[in-house]
Amino acid sequence: MTARPLAALGRPHPHDVLLAGGGLATGVLLWALGLQGGPPLIGLPASSTLLALAVMAAAELLRRTAPMTALALAVPALALDFCTGTLVATVLMFTDVVYAAVLYGPPGAVRRIPLCSEVLTVLATVATAAVWHVPQVVLVGIGIALLTVAPAGTGLVIRNHRDAAQSARLRAEQTALLAEMDRTQAVAGERARMARELHDLVANHLSAIAIHATAAQTIDDPAATRAALGVIRENSVQGLAEMRRLIGLLRDAQATGDEPAATPTLDGLEALVEQARTNGAASGLAFVLDDARRTAGPGSSGGPDGGRPPAPVELAAYRIVQESLTNALKHAAPGEVRVRIAHDPAGTLSVAVRSPYADGPGPRAPGSGAGLVGMRERIALLGGEFDAGPTDGSDGTVWLVRAALPAAGEEGRR
Template sequence: MFDGGVTARPFTAPGRPHRIDVLIAGGGLLGGLLLWTLDLHGGPPLLGLPAALTLVALATMSAAELRRRTAPMTALSIALVALALDICSGTLIATVLMFTDLIYAAVLYGSPAAARRIPLSSVLVTVLAAVALTAFRHDPQVVTLSIVIALGTVTPAWTGLIIRNHRDAAQAARLRAEQTALLAEIDRAQAVAGERARMARELHDMVANHLSAIAIHTTAAQTLDDPAATREALGVIRENSVQGLAEMRRLIGLLRAPETPGGTAEPAATPTLDGLDALLAQAGTNGASSGLAFSLDDARPTDGSGSTVATPVELAAYRIVQESLTNALKHAAPGEVRVRITHERGAALTVTVSSPFAERPRPRAPGSGAGLVGMRERVALLGGTFEAGPQTYPAGRFWRVRAVLPAPEEGEPR
């Protein structure tokens, strides 16, 4: 029977005896009946009770066996009454053996409190029985009887406790293994997501600048009816295409493992702040047709007193400047785009990019909207602060991007 694609399981009544419990109860009952038929009793009846009551005790003990797994304490309580009746009416070995099994089951399947108390109680009962027998019967057989009582109570109780402890330890180990596997899968998924985000930032920052310049100059080449201007625009387009292709090849080289065919064992060069002059020169070429000029104010010490920042910080600063220049090419009003870098020993590295701000009906080139998100993520990964938005100055309104990056020196613990 199917319901929504799931196979319906057959109804199982609550507390239904386990198949093994049914076999134990049936085997004990048949064995006891065989012993009764062969008149194999453990002793004479006591208190004048009829020997037939051993069959009642046998049937009661068999019924208790059916509940050994589903209700172990209830089964053990019934078994105590059945055992007392069996001893007083002649004793069948099958009934005694089923009683020992019920002690074992009560420890193994019962509550943790029962698993602690029953083994200790079995030892106490055995000791009291041995003392009582010694007091009332001065007979060497008292030792044998004490051993038999211990075998019927202490042995199954402590066997059940040992097996239960092993079972619980195995279950705990299995749960720990499952938790470890789950945590490993979570770590793997987070690592993959983080790596995907890092690759997306790198790809966006490396290629967006060149593609934006291509889009701007393509538009200019289509709208201007000037062969000289068209040739100049095509030259800029070709230059940005070549540089963008080189950046893509560098990224592919980073992604390829050295062992893979076609991979390179040489580490690709990482952009540094020393390359900002070339970056702004390229931006000036790309933005000349839009009335944009670019200037760099590098306030880092040049007398050797400054420190060299860690590579991840320098790369993040370079990418922030690169993305800010790309956004200026797309959105800034005609004017000067200013880039300022400051850093002193023991202080943070601060990057500030200000571009003329004016409301435009549409950008000069389409964008993905991921630039600010990528810059914010880069700064957050380094534990810095980031802000971007329009600011009003005496000279007019500017769009300002400011990133403050903690800048430990190379080799300094971070």
């Protein structure tokens, strides 16, 4: 056992000061009244009892701040006390020092001190029995055990309970921290999902409104202006309906009594492309839907086994086509915009949108750049592949958006 350097000792705990002061005062009182265990041995003066008492009181001051130093002082003080008559106050303070050494000492003390106490008790009892062959030797062993084993065992039990409680608190704090992290991630994920939905729902209609409003301002033709205003009104009404649907999804359907509208599916692609044709006619854009699923045979509107792909996959494919058409309205050069959707034999739903690449001064309507980010996020969440950018084709440079989504249902993956 190594004691802490005296220079490194901290201020004694107030409770330890009370214990040390009370023990010292009690011992002095007992000594003054002559209430000692017996006369001094080996010729030591009677005042040596007070020295042992003072050293033991000093050990009590260090029981919490330097428990091993306190134990190192208490052992010789107890030996001196036994040789000078024995004061009960000194003995009681020793038991408290042993208890504190186990409770507040380093981890090694938890193992060594109880073991040393048991070995000391056995050796002292055997040595006493070898010298005095009397039945009272058993009482000597019990007394030594009360001074060493009992306080060490008590300190061990309390320390184990304290460590267990601390571990439980740490686990509770870790659980709360993990729960907070999960909640934060869930909130961030929900915010990102809402941002993608809001962008995909509104951007298409607002882009068409901006393009036709610009045309109505620049073209001095009453008929063209009326047509542009008609498209603006149609997109405004549809955009408002989409916003109401989104609000319905965000609100509690049971509390309001309203059921949110159905999630868009691939069956609505024809209407989506038809709307793009109307919005892009003034910009010289022609939109074509090539749905290769319809040529795969009867009942092939969904996955390769004849069933529909999972709902998240359908929604992601629909939103990718919707955002790609919106980008084409804003950025594409006059020409044909082709949308192709097909199922691969491996059970992958592939989406490709090809539009004429325009290297012009700017888009027809302003954009935030969040569309491509949202499409990448959607595909990444479903474990698919996504690619978008200019590429060289037979008819010149085109802007190509490609996505591959795992469309096989649970039965198809088994």
